[in-house]
Amino acid sequence: MSNERNAGRKPLISEEQINEIEERYNGGESLSAIAKEYGVTRQALHKRLQDKSNKPVKIDWIEDGECVSSMEVDFKRRGIVLANYAVEISRLPFGFNVHPTWQNFISLLEEKYLKEHGVDEPGTYLVTDDGKGFQVDEVLDLPEDFQGEIPVFEFQKKDLILTRTDTDGFQMKAMSSDRRLFIKSQAVISGVEMQDWAVEIIASDLAEQLGIPCVKQHQCKFAFGNRKWEGVYSKNFEIDGYTFLSFESLISTEHLSTKDDAFIRMGSLEKLEWCANQLARIGGISCAQAEKYMIDLAVIDCLVGNVDRHTRNFGLFFNSNKGEYSIPLVFDNGMGLFEHDYYRDNYKSFEEAMNNVYVSP
Incomplete structure (x- = not known):
């Protein structure tokens, strides 16, 4: 009598065969027909496919050709196990967050990929377990029209890291939630x-065109207390272990000061050279690097008429990961293009306006 009920020990189906079966089934073939071909029941084959779909998926996060993080994603239980391999926080998919939630994961996909393609939820076509890693360079190139939107950052009082206030006015500063x-x-x-x-x-655009390393600034809206102000946002350069040390703080460790009579009596070029020499000596960098940095500052300040270059907004980076100093990015160029003369009426001529512009370290 033939084995009409297909009873007895069933043949084992390898993972490679399951992958092939899944592909055929997704292509429209009957599961019953495939099960008969492999000598198993339809129910058993369906369970194998279901178990496979419920199996955690490994996603490698690639940055500049290097795997900086791996995620084991369980879509059934909505859980994530994260392993980070890079020390630079900005390269990691979740930044400082080492225990991301499922919503964090969904938000990451929406930000990096789904918005570009208009998909509301991730699907198996996006994340697969066929050996293809989730490449970051596939998702960071957003369309131009998306990049052109002006973002709005909303803050509460607890979010503000600095509010510059004095008898004349104020300016608010904060960091995004992921820093x-x-x-x-x-x-x-x-x-x-x-x-x-x-x-x-304007200053950061000029610096970029001139090849001067700078903090790239982007327009945004700063929302606080039911009001919105114009503003700028930039990458937090301290996130990867860099700390900015101002020139004033650096020379104070050497018992020097720009308030000394000897410094005050120097001419502009002498001051520039003296500052460069101190940066080179304290930071252990070459004089050529330090001089170029000081000249870069002067060039940008002259082009935009920045009168607010002081000893606390130039200096050196200290990299805590490497334990060394380096030349910082140029930043803090807002008080230029005659914005410092808010209290004056319109100038009668460009020459008159320029008479009130000065550039100095």
Whole structure:
């Protein structure tokens, strides 16, 4: 009598065969027909396919050709196990967060991929277990129209890291929740809303065109207390272990000061050279590097007429991961293009305006 009920020990189906079966089944073939071909029941084959779909998926996060993080994603239980391999926080998919939630994962996909393709939920076509890693360079190139949107950052009082206030006005500064971005509102002085945010963007664009390493600034809206101000946002350069040390703090460790009479009596070029020599000596960098940095600062300040270059917004980076100093990015260029003269009426001529512009370290 033939084995009409297909009873007895069933043949084992390998993972490679299951992958092939899944592909055929997704292509429209009957599961019953495939099960008969492999000598198993339809129910058993369906269970194998279901178990496979419920199996955690490994995703490798690739940055500049290097695997900086791996995620084991359980779609059935909505759980994530994260392993980070890079020390630079900005390269990691979840930044400082080492225990991401399922919503964190969904938000990551929406931000990096789904918005570009108009998909509301991740699907098996996006994340697979066939050996193809989830490449970051596939998702970071967003369309131009998406990049052109002006983002709005909303903050509460507890979020503000600094509010510059004095008798004349204020300016608010904060970081995004993942600490990847630094956001700064426009300054408000004597009730006048300054256009320093625009000067910041112009200065960073000029520096970029001239090949001067700078903090790239982007326009945004800074929302706080039911109001919105113009502002700029940039990458938080301290996130990867870099700490900015101002020139004033550096020379104070050497018992020096820019308030000394000897420094005050120096000419502009002498001051520039003296500052460069101190940076080179304290930071253990070459004089050529330090001089170029000081000249780069002077060039940008001259081009935008930045009168607010002081000894606390230039200096050195210290990399805590490597234990060494380096030349920092140029930043803080907002008080240019005559924004410092908010209290004056319109100038009668360009020459008159230029008479009130000065550039100095």
